[in-house]
Amino acid sequence: MKAQVFRGVNQLSYEELPVPTLADDEVLVQVQVVGLCQSDIKKILYPLYEPPRIFGHEMAGIIAKVGEKVTDWQVGQRVVVMHHIPCMRCQYCLHDNFSMCEVYKNISTTAGFNASGGGFAEYVKVPGHIVRNGGLILIPDRVTFEQASFVEPTNCxxxxxxxxQIAPGESVLVTGAGPIGLMFVMLIKYFGGKAISTDLIPSRLEKALSVGAEAAFDARDPNLTANILALTNGMGVDTTLLAVPSDKAFFQALECTRRGGKILFFAEFPDQLEIPINPNILYRREIDLMGSYSSSYRLQSLAVDIVFNQRIDVNALISDRFSLQELPAAVTRATSPQSDTLKILIYP
Structure with a gap:
């Protein structure tokens, strides 16, 4: 099979590899489409993981083979593949902190080498733990592989x-109108909130408005805070979701979030970046700072419902399609986006 192997920082090698062999409780999936995620890009461009590895985790495909002890799945079925499933028994899982679970972190789908997702290959092996515990999701005939590949990012x-705790009627500032920021806008609208979007690219601001944002502003606008206060009766937004790793966006969030409001870090910041803050700002204004990383097993059924029943329009997020051989070009496109670049899909 063909695969894009991570051989070092910004070194992807298009190689011929053996198709993964299966244990009796495992499943082999032929990958039809895999989304290019910002976390994949970071893993490729920065020294975060030892090579060799095969990344890619937003996967949808067709079951090509099942182990002898697998009875619930059959060759030919169309499935979403979740690359992590928690143990559901450790203290993290019992507190719904599934992404902190050691089983969640260490057992993953693989196309070879150290298990790292494996979606950037023609075939991916699904471990028995993931097969047995909800990591394969049957795709209805009415749903395309492209749409199905959005289940994992939608969950996140x-x-x-x-x-x-975004509630109906609340105002939410979303910093960044890339594919994740736009998905936030869609979900906020779906749950009855009012999204305000910021970005640096005019076409992305237009896109945010088209998918449901109440307003969209250039993040460099010197009147940004005044504009947001005007939209929120002088109070500021109830919540800010930081969908870009920008310290400037964080300080804008402090200015634009109301007293008693919340600021959530969703984007991963560079490790060397430190943000100085006077703790009295949080104390006196009772601002809650929080982070959200990866997906939640608790929300998997809801994510599936939202995508499969088209509660949001994931098709509107797709801008580019590349073959597996073109993955390096896709990474370049994502890191130097054109005016219309949003979600990039890869086709093994």
Whole structure:
């Protein structure tokens, strides 16, 4: 099979590899489409993981083979593949902190080498733990592979929306109108909130308005805070979701979030970046700071319902399609986006 192997920082090698062999409780999936995630890009461009590895985790495909002890799944079924499933028994899981679970972190789908998702390959192996515990989701005939590939990122965004307790009627500032920021806008509208979007690219601001934002502003606008206060009766937004790793966006969030409001970090910031803050700002204004990382097993059924029943329009997020061989070009496109670049899909 063909695969894009991470051989070092910004070194992807298009190689011929053996198709993964299965244990008796495992499943082999032929990958039809895999989303290019910002976390994949960071893993490729920065020294975060030891090579060799095969990344890619927003996967949808067709079951190509099942182990002898697998009885619930059959060759030919169309499935979403979740690359992590928690143990549901450790203290983290019992507190719904599923992404902190050691089983969640260490057992993953693989196309070879150290298990790292494996979606950037023609075939991916699904471990028995994931097969047995809800990591394969049957795709209805009415749903395309492209749409199905959005289940995992939708879950991640849902987790943040639920953690921030966004309620009907609330105003939410979303910093960044890339594919994740736009998905936040859609979900906020779906749950009855009012989204305000910021970005640096005019076409993305227009896109935010088209998918449901109440307003959209250039993040460099010197009147940004005044504009947001005017939209919120002088109070500021109830919640800010930071969908870009920008310290400037954080300080804008402090200015634009009301007293008693919440600021949630969703984007991963560079490790070397430190943000100085006077703690009295949080104390006197009772601002809650929180983070949301990865997906929640608790929300998997809801994510599936939202995507499969088209509660949000994930098709509107797709801008580019690349073959697996073109993955390096896709990474370049994502890091130097054109005016219309949003979600990039890869086709093994």
């Amino acid at each position: 965004c849902l987790k943040a929306v639920k953690k921030a």
